[in-house]
Every structure is written in C-alpha cells, then in structure tokens.
Amino acid sequence: MHKPVIKVALLGLGTIGGGVYKVLNKNSEIIKQRINSKIEVAKVLEKNISRCLELGVNKDLIANNIDEIVNDQEIDIVIELMGGIEPAREFVLKALNNGKSVVTANKDMIALHGKELYAAAEDNNVDLLFEASVGGGIPIIRPLKQCLAANHIQEVMGIVNGTTNYMLEKMSNEGLDFDVVLKEAQDKGYAEANPSSDIEGFDAARKVAILASIAFNTRITVNEVYVEGISRITAEDISYASELHYVVKLLGIAKETEEGIEVRVHPVFIPKQHPLASVGDVFNAIFVRGDAVGDTMFYGRGAGELPTASAVVADVMDAARRLNNNVQGLISCTCFEDKPVKPIGKIFSKYYIRLQVADRPGVLASIAFEFGKHEVSLASVLQKHTLGDSAEIVLITHKVQEQNLRDSLEKLQLLDTVHEVSNVIRVEDEEEII
Template structure:
C-alpha cells in the first residue's frame, strides 16, 4: 500500500489559516438560472470558500450575450465576452464551467476547453447522456478533470459518492425519483384526488413545470439522468437512447386509489439494475410499497436509492433542482477540481466504463404488474381472462372488482413476478377479445420481494 502526501499553498499558524494570494480563475459559460446562482455562491460565500480551499475563487470571464445579466449580479462588464476563444485561449483561466445547456455549442466548447488544458465542470445532463464517453476520454487523454455532480439530482451528492465512497461495492440497484415536476404532480394527484391535467396546470403556474413539459412528463429528463448513473454504477457506457421510457400522462386518479388500497405509492422511477452480468435501465411509473424509503419522497423532492453488495441500502435525498441547490453542487465541483490542481492530481478519477455489459431490452425484464381492465359483466369472463394469462405463463396474485360502467365491470389484477414479454403477449390476446372493453392501464410494481 502506498501513501501520497500532498501539500497545499496555505500556511497554518496555530488555528489561523493564512491564504495563498494565488486565485483559482474561472471561465463561466452561461449566466442563466444556474450560472447566476454560481456567481451568487462565489460572491456571497467567497471568504468562507477561500478559507476552506486555501485560495480564493475568481470569475475572470463570463460567456454571455446579455451583459446586464452579469453586471446585475455585481461583476464588472469587462469580464463579459461573447467569444468562447477569450476563455479557451486565456492562460490564466484554470477551470471552465459550462452552464449553457443543450448539445451544441456546449459539446464543442467543452472539448475545446479540455484540449486547451483546462479543467471543466458542467451541470449539462443532456450533453453527458449522449456524449459522455467522448468527453471523459478527452479529459483522460489531456490529464484534466471533468466533473458533473450537478447533472443529476441538483444539490444531492450522488456522482462523487458512486465514484468514490461506494467504489468498493458491486452496485446491484440504482432506483430513484429524479424529476421534481412529475413527483409534484403525482403527489398532488394522490393527496387531493385531482386529475393529471389539473395538477399539471397548477405546476406550470407555480414554476414547477415548463410551458412545454414534455421532457419531464414523458420521462426524458429522468432517462438522461439514469443513463449517467447507470454508466457509473455498472462500469458500462449507457446513453439516453439505451433507456426504455414511459411517462406519467396515462396515470388516472383511479390508479392511485387502487394502489393505495393495495398498499402502494405511485412514483415515476428511474431504475437501473444488474443481474447475472446484464443490466436493465428504464424510466416509467411504478408502484412501490408504502414502507419503501422512496414512497415517502413527495412534492418536488428527489431521492436516489442504491443497493451495494457490502454497503447494503443507501438513500440520498434532497432538492433535485433549482438555482441554489444546483449552484451548490457546481461550486462544490469547482472546489474539488481546485484541490486536485493544488495537489497535482488532476485527472485522478477518469472514465470508469471499462466493461461492456449487455443492456437488456424491455421485453426481457422481469417485474410484477398492476393491470386495470374493463370487462363484460357476465359469468365466465374472469375465468376466460385468467386462462389467457395462464397460457402465457402469467401468474395472478390478486384480483379486485369494485366499479361498473353500464355492461362493463372494472377489474384490477396484480401479477406475480413475470417476464415483460410474456405479459405483453397475454395483453395482446386479451385486447382482441370481445369481452374486453378496454385495457385502461398497465403499471409495473417495484421494490418488493416475491
């Protein structure tokens, strides 16, 4: 075992810390919600950060088309530029912080900064979920840091814990609520018995949902985040297109009522699991037992549940979005990169995707299922439906019948653990039967043992 001792440019006299005069100089790209938050953190907590780090953080350049966004926060107009080359070619800038969002020009600028010998920090989940491999390999080639804690979970520490604190574990499960908009909607629907459309409109008015909420409610935002977490947890590159995705738009208050009766809470879950050397990565609504740790995560809060072979179950909880939590994570990354620079250990944690585990298609996963059907209300119908399930090797655990509409009765089935493909085969047959009025919903059940 080898021990490396690193010395920081800071002197300690008794209990007093004497700061180095050499500042860590930052080039910030983007002064939107998160970018302005980063400026606020550095200006408001600058002295405290400098005491912890041993040297101050200084924002030398801000790439922004509207200078008033920057000057309104207390920085001089002279730091503002609309030309990325002013950041890339400045030899004094140590760390480039990309908070522009989107794919281009963010990808080009991040790669350019790394190739110019800069360390990079970002919160850009879209970029990492598609081009993480290229960027991490470039960082490794250049011996530079690329940190992205804020890309998943806002202010919740999860990337660094997976890469460092939990690195000795073989991760078995990563399962989380990683989108605050959908969690707010489902929480309100469950508590107040209101429809999806009603709560979505309220979420928009409160600023919890965008005017176009597609990325959130269809699960795409969560899919990008679980692609990042799965890549780290299972040492295998997972990209956004690899993730199976369903959103929450088909969820009814009836589903929530039935779920409550069955002892479940409904959440939009981002799930990544490894079994027998293969992984499945997906985002969809799922029922979980009310005693599961994730069941009590409500409103706009996020949480990520991890199971490792030695650590057991761990859950990280907090605010998953917003200016202040996300800026907190970004500045935390900046400080960690600065410490690496001080100790001469930049690039010490490189890309960990050294395996190529197979990603299972959705029809190969196994789960329990909740199925809500409208069936003709007459003798023999239930037996016919049960027979179809049995022929496709779908075992039923329970059946509920409470509601009728004219000649039809609504039945809810909960299955034992079954392969997705077998269930879909059964539902295809059932959907074509004359005794079936509608297959109203199918929801997976997670987080419990058979």
Template sequence: MKDNKIQIAILGLGTVGTGVYKVLKKQQPEMLPKLGVEVEVRRVLVRNLERAASRVDDPSVLTNNWEDIISDDTIDIIVEVMGGMEPARTYILDALHAGKNVVTANKDLIAADGHALMDAAKDANKDFLFEAAVAGGIPIIQPLKQALQGNYIEEIVGIVNGTTNFILTKMAEEGMEFQEALQLATDLGYAEADPTADVEGLDAGRKMAILASIGFHSRVTFKDVYTEGITKITARDIRYAKEVGCRIKLLGRARNTEDGIEVGVYPMLIDSRHPLASVNDSFNAVFVKGDAVGDTMFYGRGAGELPTASAVVGDIFDVIKNMHFGCTGRIGCTCYKQIPMKNRENIISKYFMRIKVEDRPGVLAAVTSVFGNNGVSIEQFIQKRKNDDLAEIVVITEEVLEKNFDDSVKILKTMSMIKQISAIIRVY
C-alpha cells in the same frame, strides 16, 4: 495559480449559472481556509450582454465571445452551465484540449456523449466533473465513484425528476387529475412551458443512463434507456394504488443482472412502507443497493438555482484541491467493463392492470385463462365496481417476463368482452 487566486469562467448565466455566481460570492470568506486560494470569476459567457449586466457585480466580466475565454491562459477552470448539446460539446472539448479543467451540469450531453468528453479529459490529464448533472444538490456521482467503490452495485432506483414527483404528489394528496396538477406545476415554476422532457420520462432517462454507467462500470447511453411518462396516470389509478398499500411514483430503475444491464424509467406502484414512497413534492431521492453496504438512500432538493449550484461549486472546489496537489484527472471515467444491455422482452417485472369488461359469467375465467396460457401468474385479482353492464377489474401479476405479459395484452385487446384496458403500470 496567480497571486493566490484561481481564475474561472462560467458559460451561461441562466438559472444555474446565476446560482453558481451567487454561491461563489457568498463563499468568498471561506475560500482561503477551505482551499488555500481565492476563486475569481474572470469571465462569464452570455448571449445578451445588456440583459446579463444586472446579474453580476462587475459587468466587465461579461463576454459574448468564446475566444475571450479559450485564449485566456489565466483561466484554469471552465464551468459549463449552458445546457444543450451544441455549442456546449465543442466548448468543453476545446477547453480540455487547451489544458483547462471542466465542471458541467449538462446531463443531456453526458448521457449521449459522455465517453468522448471523459476520454478527452483523460488525454489532457484534467478533471471533468459533473455532480450537478443528476439529482441537483444531492451528492450521488461522487459517492458512486468513491465512497461506494468497494461494492458491486446491484441496483439503483430513484425519483430523479422533481416536476413529475410534484405532479404525482398533488394527484395523490389532493385528488387532482394530471392536467390540473401539471398546470399547477407550471404556475409555480416547477414545469417548463414545454414539459415534454419531464412528463414523458426523458429527463429522468438521461439521468439514469449516467447513474447506470457509473454504478455498473459499463457505458449506458440515453438510447439504451426505455422510458414511459406519467401522462396516462389518473386519479383513479392513484386511488386504487392506495387501496393495495402503494403509491405511484415515476421511478428510474437500473439493475445489473447476470444477463446484462436493464435501465428504464416508468410510473410504478411502490409499497407505501418503502422510503421512496414518502419522497414528495419536488424532492428527489436515489436508492442504491450494494453487496457490501446494503441499502443506502440519498435525499434532497433535486433541482433549482441554489441546490444545483451547490453541486457545481462543490466540484469547482474539488478541482482546485486536485490542482493544489498536482493530481487533476485522478478520478476519471469508471467504465472499464463492457456489459451487454438486456433485451426488454427478457426483463422481469410485476404489473398492475385496470380493465373494463362485460359484466357477465365467464369473463373472469377467460381473462385468467389468457394470462395462464402465456405464463403470467396472478397475485391479486379484484372486481372493483359495476357501471351499467360493465365491471372494472384490477389485476396485479407476479413477476413475469415482459414478453409474456405483452403477449397476454395483445390477446386481451382482441376479445370482444374486453371493453377497455384503462391502465398498465409496473409494480416495484
């Protein structure tokens, strides 16, 4: 600390970086009473100096040279909001090795290689904080690491992608089909030009890897997360879900079972009375079940310039407080266990299945026989409507081994009386 100031550098001045800069400027009158020091943005790393000049009060802080930052001994905290794997990974490791604290919002990097970054922070006895990497402005990393550490976390389930939640909300409330709702999300700026990471569940999968690692104290990486997206969900599926008292949401679900950890992201039917069912539009929510606390839910804006910046700046302030008391590195990696990942075939799930079949005697008996022979019990079996010589049936199973359900589906697909398996969706 020099002249009662903390010097920081921001890497990236996109949506989140600009938000961090704005929030820090707005918080200036509060810094002395909150922190005992002021926070000064000494450097901002950007690609295009001219284009970035209009986003800051003083363009002299801008640089496109990493050496201007890493070699500056007055900079105590590096804020990485560039995103992506490289050069972000190299810059973070360089910063930690140089004795600088790091705050990041980079979920992709943490989900794939977070252990290496946290090991480097431990070796340097520096803070490496990443609250903004999951659920935007919603505090969830810190509660899992601190407020809930007296619990054995049994389950973490949540809506952690605002784009897909917006799309499913429009499909449910306005009867839109997927492509129409996606176009609206794109027009309003909720979806990227290439929405693959969102609509295929990849973004949510990365976030769930991070939450599972922290909640269960065992390293889970993105490759361990089974992901399914929402591109096959139709307005008809959503209507049928409503008929059985459910909503369809893209849920990330992590469970710590006796047989190992299971983590996945899938569209799921969820009872309309569950708190997550009422989380709509671009909002996120994370539902945590602990053995002592019971059920808790964290709800709010899951993305956006200022909500995400709120989490980043909160981490910056925590680092400064730790610096003041000489305890940086106080809360580091919490993965002190080595719990195996559960084989997907041994995961237990419930399923909603919509099938078009020939409308003739014996078809329903044949379908139920296939399920019964493979150890799949049926909770509901409903014939919905007829169309010419075809009937549409809806099957909702009891909890079953995924292997047994998959085996049933393989057999059904070979039967001439089964004309189409229109939908297979898990049930929470």
C-alpha cells in the same frame, strides 16, 4: 505549484449560472479557507447583458465569444451551465483541448457525449466533473465514483425528477386529474411550457444513464434506457393504488443481473411503508445497494438555483484542489467494461392491470385462461365500477416475465369481451426495491 488565485469562467448565467455566481461571491471567504486559494470569476459568456448587470457582473468580465475564454492562459477552470447539447459540447471540448478543467451540470451532454468528453479530458490531463448533472444538490456522482468504489454495486434506483414527483403527490393527496396538476406545476414554475422532458420520463432517463454507467462500469447511453412517463396515470390509478396500499412514483431503476444491465424509467406501485413513498414535493431520493456497504440512501432537493449551485461550486473547489496539488487528469472514465443491456421484455415484475370488460358471466374465466396460456399468474382480481354493460376490473399479477405479460395483453385485446386495457403499471414489493 500552489496558486493563491484560481481564475474561472462561467458559460451561461441563467438560473443555475446565476446561483453559482452568487455562491462563489457570498461564500468566497470560506471557500478560500477550505482550499487555500481564492476562486475568481475572470470571464462570463452570456448574451443577456442585462442579466449580467442584474447580478453585478462587471462589464469588463463579459466575453464576446468562447475563444476569449479558451485562449486565456490565466483561466484554469471553465464552468459550463448553458444547458442543451450544442454549442455546449463544442465549447466544453474547446476548453478541455486547451488544457482547462471543466465543471458542468449538463446531464443531456454527459448522457450523450460523456465518452468523447472524458477522452478529451484524459488526453489533455485535465478534469471533467459533473456532480450537479444528477440530483441537483444531492451528492451521488462522487459517492459512486469514490466513497463506494470498493463495492460491487448491485442496484441504483430512486426518484430523480422533482416535477413528476410533485405532480404524482398532488394527484395522490388531492385526487386531482393529471391535466389539472400539470397546469398547477407549470404555474408554479416546476414544469416547463413544453413539459414533455419531465412528464414523459426523458429527463429521468438521462440521469439514470449517467448513474448506471458509473455504477456498473459500462457505457450506458440514454437511447438504451427504457422509458415510460406519467401522462397515462389517471386519478383512478392513483385511487386504486391507495386502496391496495401502494403509492405511485416515477422511478429510475438500474440493476445488474446475470443476463445484463436493467436500466429503465417508468411509473411504479410501491408499498406505502417504503421510504420512497414518503418522498414528497420536488425532492429526490436515490438508493444505492453495494455488496459491502449494503443499502444507502441519498435525499435532498434535486433541482433549483442554489441546491444545484452547491454541487457545481463543490466541483469547482475539487478541481482547484487538484490543480494546486498537480493531480489533474487522474479522475478517469470508469466505463472499462462492456456489459449488455437487458431488453425490457426479459425483466421480471409484478403488474397492476386495469381493464374495461363486458359485464357478463364467464368473462373473468376467459381472461384468466388467456393469462394462464402465457404463464401469467394472477395474485388478485377486483371487480370495480359497473356502467351499463361494462365493468372495470383491476388485476395484480404475481412476478412474471414482461414479454409474457405483453403477449397475453395482445391476445386479450382481441377478445370481444375486453373493451379496453386502460393501464398497466409495474408493482414493486418492498423487498424487491431495496
């Protein structure tokens, strides 16, 4: 049955919630024309009353608790924009179990509890939509689920955290140290006061878990994602990358192999000519490789009030159309397989290694010998700065199994001629990235 007015409730009126409220009001007429129904905000759950009034929300629309919303039979769609796990998960479950479709941008909740929430949506014949949980305003969830559904997806990878991308670009362009760039990112509002979720890769890991689950039809939890952040990247590493014709980026990588799914987040040396190398500022870019479509790239603002609101409101419109056409609940969970996750030690990659060693004859030979014992082949060796009796050496390996590299580095650190393994960063050649 067609509804001329579809009522929605907003949970959370922070940055994204405020953006959604603005878009729903500003573009109300075009939204109505496109879905043949008016979207009306009937309730708002937000503790900060002054924030509600600042956005022009009528006092009568402010709910005191979640029950006012989930028990309101006139509300069809609940938009969860509170963030965090609890009470967001509890509220979303209540909404789904009360027959309301849910739209959310909550990557943390979806990455950890997606299976439980999908089951509730299916049991109650309603929709759970979360386009904005990955990539902000970039369409990626719907393309994976629908537009590319005929493909066997082979790889999904890219830049999915704008904060770290901004920081690495600043370090590359201006030769600045990590701590200086982090403070600047915090001053500009790109990084939180506690930036660990971004700089240690956890934010990207949640997004990659969601993308991998959809792409490979198997449930990948965030705890299965191998994660390294950018806090160990130095100005020296950035400089060497440039000298070797690479750029450093924090990438989320998901690949299907015969041994299982690779799902990881870590810094990567990529060639300067690769399309990802030119993705700057807080922008995101996600590559998808399918067996039929080949290579596709999705690029845009991965965060922010209005870009994210764009994706949220699009999901609301989709849920409204489905309600009007009585086809709710048909977007089911696509995790119908149970593929294993490949341990990080089993992956193959090239590696950049920066060492501090004794500056005397025979040291390079002993290092090469130790690598050789563990089947690690060196593509290039550069001796860089010398300070006193210590020298800095930069190595690039051929493609090797990671566990072999780890074993060799463990033995190297026992040599009295090796003072420090300063950093190890994976290297991806253009043909290996997509």
